[in-house]
Amino acid sequence: MIYENKPNLTNMTQQRESLLSIKNLRVWFELRRWGFGLAGHVRAVDNVSFELGRGEAIAVVGESGCGKSSLMKTLLGLYKPTSGDITFEGKNLKDFDSEGMRSYHARVGYVQQDPFGALAPFLSVERILEEPLIIGGVKSKEERLQRIKKVMQEVKLMPFEDFLGKFPHMLSGGQQQRVVIARAMIMEPRFLVADEPVSMLDASVRVEILKLLRGLQTTHNLSVIYITHDLSTVSYFSERIFVMYAGQIIEKAKVRDLLDDAKHPYTVALLNGTSEPDANNAKTFKEVPPGEPPSLVKPPAGCRFHPRCAHMIAGTCDIKEPEEYEPTPGHFVHCWLYDKKQ
Amino acid sequence: MAENKLLKVEGLKLYFRTTGGNVQAVDGVNFDLDYNRAVVILGESGCGKSSLAKAILRLLPRNVGEYGGKINIDGLDVMELDDETYRKDVRWVKMSLVPQAAMNALNPVLRVGDQVAEPAIIHLGMNREEAMNVARKMFQHVGVPVDFLARYPFELSGGMRQRVAIAMALVTSPNLIILDEPTSALDVLTQANIFNVLKRLKKELGISFILITHDIATSSELADEVAVMYAGQIVEVGDAARFFDEPLHPYSKKLMASVPRLRGTKELEFITGQPPSLINLKPGCRFAPRCPLRYEKCDQEPPVVEKEGRKVKCWLHA
Numbered sequence: 001m002i003y004e005n006k007p008n009l010t011n012m013t014q015q016r017e018s019l020l021s022i023k024n025l026r027v028w029f030e031l032r033r034w035g036f037g038l039a040g041h042v043r044a045v046d047n048v049s050f051e052l053g054r055g056e057a058i059a060v061v062g063e064s065g066c067g068k069s070s071l072m073k074t075l076l077g078l079y080k081p082t083s084g085d086i087t088f089e090g091k092n093l094k095d096f097d098s099e100g101m102r103s104y105h106a107r108v109g110y111v112q113q114d115p116f117g118a119l120a121p122f123l124s125v126e127r128i129l130e131e132p133l134i135i136g137g138v139k140s141k142e143e144r145l146q147r148i149k150k151v152m153q154e155v156k157l158m159p160f161e162d163f164l165g166k167f168p169h170m171l172s173g174g175q176q177q178r179v180v181i182a183r184a185m186i187m188e189p190r191f192l193v194a195d196e197p198v199s200m201l202d203a204s205v206r207v208e209i210l211k212l213l214r215g216l217q218t219t220h221n222l223s224v225i226y227i228t229h230d231l232s233t234v235s236y237f238s239e240r241i242f243v244m245y246a247g248q249i250i251e252k253a254k255v256r257d258l259l260d261d262a263k264h265p266y267t268v269a270l271l272n273g274t275s276e277p278d279a280n281n282a283k284t285f286k287e288v289p290p291g292e293p294p295s296l297v298k299p300p301a302g303c304r305f306h307p308r309c310a311h312m313i314a315g316t317c318d319i320k321e322p323e324e325y326e327p328t329p330g331h332f333v334h335c336w337l338y339d340k341k342q
Numbered sequence: 343m344a345e346n347k348l349l350k351v352e353g354l355k356l357y358f359r360t361t362g363g364n365v366q367a368v369d370g371v372n373f374d375l376d377y378n379r380a381v382v383i384l385g386e387s388g389c390g391k392s393s394l395a396k397a398i399l400r401l402l403p404r405n406v407g408e409y410g411g412k413i414n415i416d417g418l419d420v421m422e423l424d425d426e427t428y429r430k431d432v433r434w435v436k437m438s439l440v441p442q443a444a445m446n447a448l449n450p451v452l453r454v455g456d457q458v459a460e461p462a463i464i465h466l467g468m469n470r471e472e473a474m475n476v477a478r479k480m481f482q483h484v485g486v487p488v489d490f491l492a493r494y495p496f497e498l499s500g501g502m503r504q505r506v507a508i509a510m511a512l513v514t515s516p517n518l519i520i521l522d523e524p525t526s527a528l529d530v531l532t533q534a535n536i537f538n539v540l541k542r543l544k545k546e547l548g549i550s551f552i553l554i555t556h557d558i559a560t561s562s563e564l565a566d567e568v569a570v571m572y573a574g575q576i577v578e579v580g581d582a583a584r585f586f587d588e589p590l591h592p593y594s595k596k597l598m599a600s601v602p603r604l605r606g607t608k609e610l611e612f613i614t615g616q617p618p619s620l621i622n623l624k625p626g627c628r629f630a631p632r633c634p635l636r637y638e639k640c641d642q643e644p645p646v647v648e649k650e651g652r653k654v655k656c657w658l659h660a
Contacts, residue, residue, distance in 0.1 A: 063529040173387070203557075203597060203600045204596065206602075207600045207602075208612045229529050231530070232602040232604050233602045235606065273530045273534040276603055276604060277598065278562055280583075281563045285541060286534040286537065286538055286563075288531050289531070
């Protein structure tokens with residue numbers, strides 16, 4: 001069983017040592033008019049805070065344009081935060097010099113969404129996997145080959161003689177994704193960022209890759225941030241879900257709590273919008289909130305979901321930004337409906 | 343009987359010529375579709391489902407090795423027609439296509455209204471005025487604000503562009519629309535919206551659909567019937583409700599067991615091995631090398647067995 005609903009999961013999460021801590025993170029991109037003159041900001045990530053425990057898997061769920069990829073790229077050190085802190089193993093990312101940043105990159109693995117686009121077309125599998133080791137300063141050719149073989153065994157690219165000399169286009173989609181995972185794992189990272197790792201794959205291959213990632217996570221005690229727009233795969237993979245909307249995390253909870261008892265109206269809409277194979281679907285229309293996600297340049301005042309929300313409280317939701325409420329232990333939501341004073 | 347079927351496909355074959363031999367992308371496909379019904383063609387990538395759409399619409403590349411079989415639309419045997427008559431009288435008139443990634447295939451330098459109106463001008467001989475009026479009506483059907491007619495594709499979101507592509511397929515009022523992976527690149531809520539649009543079109547305009555997809559969960563949003571394709575052949579076809587309850591073919595069973603459920607606790611299964619290359623196929627059942635239930639008989643070509651109105655190509659049901 002992949003998903004184990006351990007009763008002591010709360011305690012486990014609390015006992016877990018924190019690996020990565022994010023506080024009030026903002027990533028804003030400047031918009032310039034004619035190349036100069038500030039025209040505003042794209043608020044891709046706006047005031048996001050969370051803790052990631054060692055060995056914990058979390059899923060960040062949201063629609064395209066909600067800022068989940070910007071969040072991920074900031075965690076990878078590819079974007080500089082506008083404000084806020086990212087702390088990795090007690091050290092602030094801001095304080096890293098270029099050497100420190102390189103060793104940080106070696107401890108963070110990245111699994112891209114489109115495996116074919118992520119692999120250099122003119123490099124063989126061996127060369128693709130060797131590159132990080134060379135950059136990481138592994139001098140001996142012998143040792144590099146040993147490590148390549150070891151990681152290929154882990155991602156089940158066997159027998160390796162068959163794969164080492166191959167180029168990406170000679171591999172199937174599933175095999176390409178295994179190479180991408182192998183490349184992310186070869187520096188033995190502490191945590192892995194997986195950006196929609198299975199969205200381009202067929203149903204059956206999807207399951208293989210999800211199981212592989214879950215297996216790697218448990219054997220290496222890896223922390224994983226799994227970015228997706230597909231809620232149906234989340235319960236097979238992670239322990240907590242964060243839902244993002246318009247640059248903010250609006251709900252955080254353990255997987256079961258969120259799926260069984262979603263609090264935020266947007267999360268409820270997402271759950272209702274997700275299809276399950278059932279012939280009755282064809283007979284009914286789905287309830288979808290009207291409109292589209294807002295522009296991140298001028299997000300709506302107050303709660304950013306209020307223009308689309310059926311439960312909007314006039315005079316509150318459209319004026320003041322909701323704080324974080326905790327209606328049940330461990331279940332956090334940014335929504336005025338859960339304010340006790342209301 | 344043949345009169346009340348919208349589409350009858352019999353023994354449809356489409357082989358591609360390559361240096362390695364003929365690729366049997368579509369190999370002896372049979373199915374039919376009633377008026378105002380939707381059939382889903384399910385299959386993994388490389389199983390020939392997009393080639394099937396192309397074969398039905400006769401949108402063929404240059405390297406066709408073999409193309410044959412029977413296609414009957416609305417009582418008209420279209421395989422008898424020459425290419426020019428087919429283009430004039432069948433394609434986009436009797437049926438149209440929303441190709442894969444259609445929303446990214448719109449011409450970036452033309453207003454979407456003109457692009458949607460174009461098929462009506464070409465195929466129905468309307469003047470621009472009339473065609474724009476029809477386009478306006480179609481925009482309303484698919485839920486795009488009418489003033490978007492004058493916009494360019496880049497000014498529209500992905501979901502809106504997909505609706506525009508559907509409007510373009512609708513504008514000549516065909517009876518049948520073939521949708522190739524219409525929502526695979528879209529977000530959950532946008533997907534739900536598009537399926538709402540398709541359901542409404544089916545209900546209000548009585549249109550039939552062939553939906554080609556690998557996504558079993560969302561396919562159930564539209565399906566009246568399900569056909570499962572494997573290695574160029576349809577291995578199972580039948581009523582959607584019964585398919586989702588209990589698929590018959592071992593491949594369909596495995597496929598259903600690999601679908602993640604929102605609140606599922608059952609372990610997901612995957613199919614070991616890979617689909618066969620469509621060149622130089624071995625005789626016998628094409629799924630046999632990966633089938634957990636294979637036995638001696640599977641080396642011979644399996645028969646198509648009819649079981650309570652459903653058809654399955656498997657020795658286990660013979």
